[in-house]
Ligand code: DX5
């Protein structure tokens with residue numbers, strides 16, 4: 001699988017050093033929170049621009065924000081390679097997916113634990129990625145919600161049957177045990193926050209997650 005470290009859990013006073021500590025990761029996961037869609041705020045597109053200057057990794061940008069159609073361009077201009085917004089945050093996901101793709105950027109959609117995966121059905125042929133939240137969005141260090149496995153299995157089965165192209169990504173409560181469970185369910189990308197950032201051998205852990 002691809003390991004996409006979420007540096008939500010890192011020390012923002014030494015951002016450049018923190019990014020170097022995950023230099024082995026092919027993707028970096030940016031957890032953008034606006035304090036409206038989720039009760040927490042993290043950082044905005046200016047942080048992406050700063051990191052883009054010191055990293056050529058794939059920028060996996062997770063917008064946990066209201067009205068993503070108003071702000072997605074800021075993140076594309078800051079260097080995002082993938083923009084994932086929340087199904088629950090917009091009335092017209094189809095238009096936003098197309099707008100992101102028209103800019104040559106990959107388009108992803110995310111659903112919260114309480115949202116039924118069936119709502120994504122009409123969007124599956126359009127999507128480059130689906131992000132399954134395996135914790136309630138808003139903070140790191142929470143426990144993995146087991147029902148997420150059923151959503152991954154459903155999406156993996158759907159894409160096999162219909163030859164859809166999307167990647168499946170999971171975010172929240174990932175450690176080596178849950179990484180194995182999601183991989184066996186058909187998952188492609190794991191977002192890992194506290195499990196990696198609470199330790200010093202971060203690049204080793206990234207490689208281990210890639211080989212789960
Ligand atoms: C939730 C965040 C977290 C973060 C990962 O809003 O999106 O899921 O990426 O945090 P851990 O890996 O610590 O659960």
Ligand code: ZN
Nearest residue numbers: 031062171191
């Ligand atoms: Zn995330």
